[in-house]
Each structure stands twice: as structure tokens, then as C-alpha cells.
Amino acid sequence: MKKENKLLSFLRDNTVPIMFVVICAVCIPISGFSASYLMNEIVTRMGRNIFLILALLIPIMSGMGLNFGMTLGAMAGEIALIFVSDWQIWGIPGVVLAMILSIPISVLLGAFCGKILNMAKGREMITSYIISFFMNGIYQLIVLYMMGSIIPIKHFSVKLPRGYGIRNTVSLLNMRQCLDNLLAVRVAGVKIPVLTFLIIALLCLFIVWFRKTKLGQDMRAVGQDMNVARDAGINVERTRIISIVMSTVLAGFGMVIYLQNMGNIATYSSHSQIGMFCIAALLVGGASVDKASIGNVFLGVILFHTMFIVAPKAGAQITGDSMIGEYFRVFVSYAVITLALIMYETKKRKRKSLVAQQLQQEQEEASGT
Amino acid sequence: MKNTRRLLFRTAAVLLLVAIAACMMVVGRGHTVYIDNKTLEYEGASYPAPYRATVYVKGERLSTLAARERGMSTVIGQRFSMTLELIEEKGQDPKTVEISLKLPYSMDGVILNIPGYLAGLPQEAWMSEFVSTPSEAEMQEEAPGAEEDILAGAEF
Amino acid sequence: MNETLDKTNLTLGDRLRGFVDAFGLPRLIIAAFLLMLYIAAPFVGAGFWMQISNTINRFSWNAIMVLAMVPMIHSGCGLNFGLPLGIISGLLGATLSIELGFTGPMSFLMAILIATPFSVVLGMGYGWLLNKIKGGEMMIATYVGFSSVSFMCMMWLLLPYHSPTMVWGYAGKGLRTTISLEGFYDKVLAGFLQINIGTLSIPTGTLLFFALLAFGMWAFLHTKTGTAMTAVGSNPTFAKAAGVNVDKMRMLSVVLSTWLAAIGILVYEQGFGFIQLYMAPFYMALPAVSAILIGGASVNKASIANVIIGTFLFQGIVTMTPTVMNNMIHMDMSEVIRVVASQGMILYALTRKTEATK
Numbered sequence: 001m002k003k004e005n006k007l008l009s010f011l012r013d014n015t016v017p018i019m020f021v022v023i024c025a026v027c028i029p030i031s032g033f034s035a036s037y038l039m040n041e042i043v044t045r046m047g048r049n050i051f052l053i054l055a056l057l058i059p060i061m062s063g064m065g066l067n068f069g070m071t072l073g074a075m076a077g078e079i080a081l082i083f084v085s086d087w088q089i090w091g092i093p094g095v096v097l098a099m100i101l102s103i104p105i106s107v108l109l110g111a112f113c114g115k116i117l118n119m120a121k122g123r124e125m126i127t128s129y130i131i132s133f134f135m136n137g138i139y140q141l142i143v144l145y146m147m148g149s150i151i152p153i154k155h156f157s158v159k160l161p162r163g164y165g166i167r168n169t170v171s172l173l174n175m176r177q178c179l180d181n182l183l184a185v186r187v188a189g190v191k192i193p194v195l196t197f198l199i200i201a202l203l204c205l206f207i208v209w210f211r212k213t214k215l216g217q218d219m220r221a222v223g224q225d226m227n228v229a230r231d232a233g234i235n236v237e238r239t240r241i242i243s244i245v246m247s248t249v250l251a252g253f254g255m256v257i258y259l260q261n262m263g264n265i266a267t268y269s270s271h272s273q274i275g276m277f278c279i280a281a282l283l284v285g286g287a288s289v290d291k292a293s294i295g296n297v298f299l300g301v302i303l304f305h306t307m308f309i310v311a312p313k314a315g316a317q318i319t320g321d322s323m324i325g326e327y328f329r330v331f332v333s334y335a336v337i338t339l340a341l342i343m344y345e346t347k348k349r350k351r352k353s354l355v356a357q358q359l360q361q362e363q364e365e366a367s368g369t
Numbered sequence: 370m371k372n373t374r375r376l377l378f379r380t381a382a383v384l385l386l387v388a389i390a391a392c393m394m395v396v397g398r399g400h401t402v403y404i405d406n407k408t409l410e411y412e413g414a415s416y417p418a419p420y421r422a423t424v425y426v427k428g429e430r431l432s433t434l435a436a437r438e439r440g441m442s443t444v445i446g447q448r449f450s451m452t453l454e455l456i457e458e459k460g461q462d463p464k465t466v467e468i469s470l471k472l473p474y475s476m477d478g479v480i481l482n483i484p485g486y487l488a489g490l491p492q493e494a495w496m497s498e499f500v501s502t503p504s505e506a507e508m509q510e511e512a513p514g515a516e517e518d519i520l521a522g523a524e525f
Numbered sequence: 526m527n528e529t530l531d532k533t534n535l536t537l538g539d540r541l542r543g544f545v546d547a548f549g550l551p552r553l554i555i556a557a558f559l560l561m562l563y564i565a566a567p568f569v570g571a572g573f574w575m576q577i578s579n580t581i582n583r584f585s586w587n588a589i590m591v592l593a594m595v596p597m598i599h600s601g602c603g604l605n606f607g608l609p610l611g612i613i614s615g616l617l618g619a620t621l622s623i624e625l626g627f628t629g630p631m632s633f634l635m636a637i638l639i640a641t642p643f644s645v646v647l648g649m650g651y652g653w654l655l656n657k658i659k660g661g662e663m664m665i666a667t668y669v670g671f672s673s674v675s676f677m678c679m680m681w682l683l684l685p686y687h688s689p690t691m692v693w694g695y696a697g698k699g700l701r702t703t704i705s706l707e708g709f710y711d712k713v714l715a716g717f718l719q720i721n722i723g724t725l726s727i728p729t730g731t732l733l734f735f736a737l738l739a740f741g742m743w744a745f746l747h748t749k750t751g752t753a754m755t756a757v758g759s760n761p762t763f764a765k766a767a768g769v770n771v772d773k774m775r776m777l778s779v780v781l782s783t784w785l786a787a788i789g790i791l792v793y794e795q796g797f798g799f800i801q802l803y804m805a806p807f808y809m810a811l812p813a814v815s816a817i818l819i820g821g822a823s824v825n826k827a828s829i830a831n832v833i834i835g836t837f838l839f840q841g842i843v844t845m846t847p848t849v850m851n852n853m854i855h856m857d858m859s860e861v862i863r864v865v866a867s868q869g870m871i872l873y874a875l876t877r878k879t880e881a882t883k
Contacts, residue, residue, distance in 0.1 A: 087394065087398070088398060088399050088400075088477055089393060089394060089397035089398055089399065090397055090398075090399030090443075090445045091397060091399070091445045092397070093392075093393040093394075093396045093397020093445065094393070094397050094399075096389065096393050096397075097390055097393040097394060097397060100386050100389060100390045100393070101390065103386070116872065116876055119876035120875050120876045122660075123663065123664070123875060125664045126606070126663040126664045126667065126875065127872065127875045127876065129664070129667065130868055130871050130872050130875065131872060133811070133864065133868045134864070134865065134868035134869055134871075134872055136864065137861050137864030137865040137868060138865060140860065140861050140864070141858070141861045141865070144861070145856060145858060145861070155477075156501075161509070174399050174443070319682075319683065321682055321699070323682060324679055324682055324683070327675060327678040327679045327682070328679060330675045330678070331672065331675035331676050331678070331679060334668060334671040334672040334675050335672045335675075335676075337668050338665065338668040338669055338671075338672045341658075341661065341664055341665050341668055342654065342657070342658060342665060344661075345657075345658035345660065345661035345665065346657055346658060348660075348661070349657070349658065349659065349660070
């Protein structure tokens with residue numbers, strides 16, 4: 001009897017990952033991809049995306065929900081890479097320089113985002129979502145109109161022929177996969193980008209360590225209950241801003257890693273969907289709006305990307321139309337986020353009404369005696 | 370006291386990052402080097418190109434250049450080294466020359482003339498800037514349209 | 526605070542500040558910007574009347590979708606970022622009406638009739654969901670919209686449509702991304718009693734249709750049910766105590782909003798001349814949301830006047846900036862200005878302290 005209950009609650013708590021395992025299990029044989037191809041793709045994408053997704057963990061810790069504003073960090077990373085390729089800095093030095101350059105931009109954007117989110121407590125997610133749109137406008141203003149006219153950009157491979165603005169795609173051919181290829185190891189035909197994974201491991205260690213620091217503890221306290229945290233003498237507003245700034249800076253680094261793997265920047269669209277996909281991947285791994293672990297990130301990336309690789313081919317095999325699979329994976333990404341948001345909100349409401357009931361009971365008892 | 374220490378610490382961190390960035394800007398500057406095996410005319414004198422020149426960069430054979438041919442290599446940083454295996458006339462034994470030189474920071478593409486360099490001429494004789502002409506497609510690229518393709522970011 | 530003070534004691538600066546506070550700085554900037562555009566338009570050679578009629582035209586296309594925001598704001602469900610759900614019902618109505626072989630004005634009527642049950646059913650499901658997650662409506666609404674649009678992307682390919690005007694010619698199945706409405710309900714409202722004076726043209730029919738719906742909405746808000754709905758929005762505990770079924774009122778508002786969105790997209794299509802499927806409805810909620818906010822609405826307060834003013838200002842900016850900016854500085858920055866202005870307006874509304882707590 002008890003065992004059954006446990007199983008049931010396990011199923012309920014892990015609905016999304018289980019659903020994904022089922023989808024992947026059905027789609028993999030249909031798609032007909034070989035195991036080595038799949039492994040290769042998944043390992044590559046793990047190296048490409050895990051850093052970005054890890055950037056989401058810190059705001060979740062401080063109770064600010066899914067940081068849709070990580071797009072801001074992605075923009076910072078892109079701007080840094082545009083400069084680096086204009087100056088023709090190649091290879092690993094280029095990557096390192098881009099990361100350093102992205103820091104001040106990320107900090108600035110993150111602080112702006114954090115300030116605004118402090119003004120919109122309780123609706124952080126929708127606000128951070130709109131901020132990402134708003135900033136996309138500013139990003140276009142800077143990259144499309146100010147770069148080359150006000151901000152010096154010289155190189156013809158970066159600048160539009162009209163004299164200002166950046167090209168639709170900026171090639172990163174000279175730093176393409178330079179991180180991934182250094183120290184890369186081949187195991188049974190699967191290329192493992194050891195250095196990239198080392199960097200990811202470093203970040204994981206940092207996050208584990210950070211949770212135990214004073215600031216990390218403060219963030220968790222703020223995430224639990226802002227008022228209690230404030231009474232305990234924590235500067236809630238500052239802590240929240242720091243958490244968003246950290247997330248933005250990490251997202252900036254993550255974007256540089258992501259783009260060095262891709263080998264080119266789609267200047268006006270690379271960042272636009274990145275937040276959505278990262279969030280979907282994290283949620284697929286079993287995270288929720290108020291709780292996420294490093295394990296969720298890894299599981300999520302593997303499951304989400306398996307679906308992402310397999311769906312178009314499987315869809316084409318079943319319906320004879322490759323677009324079906326493309327739409328299917330976009331739909332699944334959105335559906336997963338919707339589902340996670342709904343589960344989070346219903347849980348929050350349940351908890352609230354439970355607290356209210358308890359309060360009422362206590363009051364009744366108090367008045368009864 | 371605690372505040373000044375924190376400030377000091379932060380300034381040091383920022384300075385360190387700026388220093389690393391500056392290093393990277395010097396170390397990471399990429400150049401494309403074009404190696405010309407062409408007869409050079411300089412101040413009235415003529416320096417004939419050798420019959421064959423085999424270029425090795427970092428121990429790997431880049432290409433074998435006949436007279437009037439051009440090889441290409443990329444290098445990160447300003448120090449460019451290569452090994453040349455020269456055959457002056459057909460049938461002669463090859464002789465090996467080690468070349469190591471400093472590239473100017475400002476040049477994206479650098480053209481090196483082998484006979485000019487070997488003759489010990491001044492730098493401006495054998496080194497010149499390669500100015501690439503953008504292709505037709507590159508010249509005609511327009512700014513992105515107002516319509517944003519939502520599926521464009523589907524690559525992940 | 527200011528009301529308690531004697532008005533005569535206020536300096537001009539105080540009054541100005543009060544006015545700016547009440548109106549909202551971003552709103553003022555946007556209105557001033559539009560005014561500037563209109564003043565600049567004749568000087569840079571862009572025909573003034575041409576611009577006016579463009580603005581009125583676009584106003585007539587979009588006003589109903591902005592009107593769709595009103596019921597949900599009134600019932601306290603916040604801004605309806607889930608507008609695409611209603612748009613999808615409208616698209617189903619439009620495509621089914623054509624599929625069933627209706628043409629001319631009749632196809633418009635049938636599209637509305639067919640879209641209605643879809644929007645009611647979808648709206649009820651959506652309303653049920655929003656009742657379960659009170660407090661987190663806006664974010665979930667956004668993603669309900671996105672999920673439904675991407676789900677329908679698959680459906681447009683898979684549903685057994687056959688009408689040759691709508692499906693891809695070579696495959697014989699799967700709907701096209703844009704479908705021309707020529708021969709169906711292209712300009713069916715706009716052409717009704719159209720007024721043409723020189724370059725100025727006014728789509729009277731569409732404006733009348735909007736006026737009818739807007740008046741209906743205004744009248745509804747003054748009925749017993751309407752006031753109950755407003756009460757639910759402004760003070761749910763009080764409304765509950767007064768015997769109003771809160772969940773039912775919220776559900777009604779969501780259904781109403783979804784239905785208006787469905788009608789809104791049909792009216793938009795008849796003006797625009799094409800049905801746009803697939804990803805087209807994806808971001809359609811955002812212009813409507815920012816339009817009503819620019820018009821003076823907030824996250825929990827909106828009137829018909831807000832709809833009219835907001836749509837006019839928003840569409841004014843959309844139509845005016847490209848021509849005027851292009852002529853003035855030879856840079857087409859209209860896209861950037863539109864994004865920054867509209868998203869900035871939404872951000873401003875979301876961060877108002879008085880409205881942030883519920």
C-alpha cells in the first residue's frame with residue numbers, strides 16, 4: 001500500500017521527465033538515427049548549452065523564478081563577440097577576451113533588470129520576459145544603427161556595406177570550436193570536448209560552493225520568504241539584484257561558449273529564442289519554478305536535445321512532412337514551460353490556502369479557550 | 370577597515386581582468402599570411418624566384434610553391450615562423466632556411482615575398498598589406514527586414 | 526493626497542507634476558512624440574491626409590483586438606497575453622467558412638458564426654485554467670498563447686482542408702501561410718459606406734462595426750453582471766461577500782475576451798486582405814497590450830476611451846514613424862522605436878507600485 005503511494009508520488013513529481021523519456025523512446029527507433037550519431041550530437045550540444053542553462057539556477061534560488069531576462073546576458077555576449085571579431089582576435093584569446101568584455105555589459109544590463117524586477121515583485125517572470133523584448137529593441141538600436149556610426153567598427157566582414165550596422169551573420173570561423181577542440185578526446189567515435197566540460201564542472205563546483213556562502217544563504221532566505229529575510233537583517237533588494245547580475249554575467253559567458261561552438265553569430269536572432277529553449281530544457285530535467293538542481297540541468301539537456309534531434313526526422317517518417325517535427329519540437333518546448341508554470345502556481349495556491357486554514361484553525365482555538 | 374579591504378580587493382580584480390584582456394588583445398590578434406614565391410623588382414634590381422619552395426609551418430607541410438605561386442597560412446599572435454625548403458634551380462639539392470619574423474599588429478593580411486626576404490632587403494620591400502576585395506554578395510548585403518523570423522532561432 | 530489640499534494653493538509646478546503623475550511619463554512622451562511626428566510630416570513631404578487615413582485604417586483593423594483586453598482587465602485577470610488563443614478561434618472560423626464554400630459577405634458572417642463556438646469552448650478551458658492559478662495569470666496566459674499557436678502550426682498542416690484557394694498547390698494538402706481573401710470577405714466592412722475625400726479615405730463600415738462592439742461592451746459593463754465583474758476585479762473578497770460567484774465572473778470575462786479576439790482577427794483580415802496562419806498570431810498580443818496601456822489603462826483598470834485613444838496613438842506611431850523618420854534622417858528606425866515604445870509602456874505598467882499588489 002505504502003509502496004504504491006511512493007510510486008504514485010514519484011510519478012507525479014517527475015511527470016515531465018517521464019513524459020520526455022517516453023517521447024524519446026518512441027521517436028528514436030522511428031527516426032532511424034545511429035547510436036553513435038545521436039551520442040555525438042548530444043555530447044556536442046551538452047558542451048554547447050549546459051553553461052547557459054546553469055546561469056538560470058541562481059535566480060531560482062533567490063525566488064525570482066525562471067529568469068527570462070537571461071537573454072540580456074546573451075546580448076552582452078554577442079556584443080562582446082562582435083567587438084572581438086572586429087578587432088580580429090582569434091582562437092582561445094578571442095574567447096577569453098569576449099568573456100571579459102561581456103562582464104561590464106552584463107553587469108549593467110543585469111543591474112537594470114534587477115532594479116526593475118524589484119519594482120515588480122510577485123510578477124518577476126512576466127516582467128523579465130517583457131524586459132527581454134524591450135532590451136531587444138535597444139540592442140537593435142545599438143547594433144544596427146550605432147555600431148559603425150558612433151561606436152567604432154572597422155572590419156568589412158563585420159560591418160554592413162552601407163557604413164553602419166552589423167551584418168546579419170558575423171563569422172567566427174577563426175575561433176570556431178577552439179575551446180571544444182583543445183584537449184578533445186575521441187571515445188568510440190564520439191568526440192568529447194574535455195576543456196568545455198572542465199569549464200562546466202568548474203561552474204558546477206562554484207554553484208555548489210556559492211550555495212554555502214553567506215550570500216548564497218541570504219539568497220535562499222530571500223527566496224523562502226522576503227519579509228522574514230528582511231526582518232533577519234538581509235538587504236533583500238540588493239540580494240535580488242546581485243542574483244540577477246550573476247545570472248546575466250554567467251549567461252554572457254554561456255553565450256560566448258555557445259557561439260564559439262556554432263561558429264557564427266546570427267546577429268539579430270541568436271539571442272531571441274535562447275532564453276526560451278534554456279528554460280524549457282531545464283524544466284524538462286524535472287526542475288520547477290522554485291526548485292532546480294545541477295542534476296536537473298544535465299538530465300534536461302540530454303532529454304531535451306534527444307527530442308530536438310529526433311523529432312523532425314521522426315515526424316517526417318510518420319507524416320511525410322518534415323515541418324511537422326519542427327513545429328512539434330517548438331510546441332513541446334512551449335507546452336513544457338506552460339505545464340511547469342501551471343504546476344508551480346497551483347502548488348503555490350494550495351500552500352497559501354493551507355496556511356490560511358491553519359491560521360484560521362489557530363484563531364478558532366485561541367478564541368475557543 | 371573591512372570596506373577599504375573590499376574596495377582594494379575589487380580594484381585588484383578589475384585590474385587583473387583588464388590586464389588579461391590587454392594580454393589577449395596582443396596575443397590573440399590573428400593574421401593571414403600570404404607567402405609569395407615571385408620575382409621581386411626593387412630599386413632597379415631584380416631578385417628571381419627560386420624554382421620550388423616548400424613551406425613548413427609548425428612542422429607541417431603547408432604547400433610547395435613553384436615560381437609565381439602564392440601560399441596562405443594563418444597565425445595567432447605577431448610572431449610568425451616557418452621553414453622553407455628551397456630548390457634554386459631544377460635538379461639542385463634543396464637547402465633549408467628557418468625564418469622567424471614579427472608581423473605588424475595593424476595588418477589583417479600580410480604578404481611576404483620570399484626572394485626579397487632572402488636577399489636581406491629592408492622590410493618594406495618584401496612585406497606588404499593584403500587588401501581583400503569584398504565579394505559581390507558581401508557588398509550587397511542589406512540590413513535585416515522588419516519581419517522577424519520567429520523560427521529562425523530554432524537552432525539550439 | 527492632493528485632493529485634500531486647497532487647489533488654489535498649488536503652484537503651477539505642483540499641478541504639472543500631479544498631471545504627469547496621473548497621466549504617466551512614458552504615455553506623455555509617446556503622445557508628444559506622435560504630435561511631433563504629425564507636425565513634422567508635412568515638412569518632410571509625407572502627405573498629411575495620407576498619413577491620417579493610414580492611421581485611421583490601421584486603427585479600424587486593430588481596435589477590436591485592443592477592445593478584447595477590456596473584460597479581463599475588469600475582472601482582475603490582468604492583461605490578456607493569451608490573445609493568440611482567441612485569434613486561433615477566429616482563424617478556425619475563417620478557414621472553415623472558406624472550406625465550406627461560402628463567398629463574399631456571407632463568408633464573413635459565417636466566419637464569425639463558426640468562430641463563436643470555438644472561442645467559447647477554448648475560452649472556457651482557458652478561463653478554467655486561469656481560475657486555478659489566480660495571481661499568476663499573465664505569465665501563464667503568455668505561454669498558453671504560445672503553446673496554442675505552435676500546436677495549431679501542426680494542425681494547419683494536418684487538418685483535412687481541401688479548398689484549392691487555401692491549400693498548397695503541389696501537395697494538395699496543408700494550408701498556405703497566407704491566404705488571399707479576394708472573392709471572400711476582403712474589405713467587406715471597410716468598403717461599406719466608405720468615404721473618399723481626395724487622399725483621405727475613411728473605412729466607415731469597419732469603424733461602425735467597432736463602435737457597435739465598443740458600445741455593446743460599454744453597455745455590458747453597466748449591466749448588473751458587468752458591475753459584478755468589475756467588483757470581482759477591484760475587490761474579490763468584497764465581491765465574494767456580496768454573493769458574486771467570483772470564478773464564474775472571471776470565466777465570463779475570459780470567454781468574452783477570447784471571443785472579441787476572434788472577431789478582432791476577422792476584422793483585421795478583412796482590412797488587410799489576407800489570412801495569416803502558422804506563426805503569424807504569435808506576437809499579436811503584445812501590440813494590443815501596449816496599445817491599451819498607452820491609452821491610459823493599467824493592469825487592473827481600463828475603459829473604452831483607453832481603447833480608442835491607445836489604438837489611435839499606437840497605430841499612429843506604427844504608420845508615421847517609417848515615413849517621417851526615413852525622410853528626416855534617412856534611417857528607418859521605426860522598428861526600433863516601435864519595440865522600445867510599446868515594450869517600455871508594458872514595463873512601466875507592470876512596475877507601478879499601486880497596481881503591483883493584489
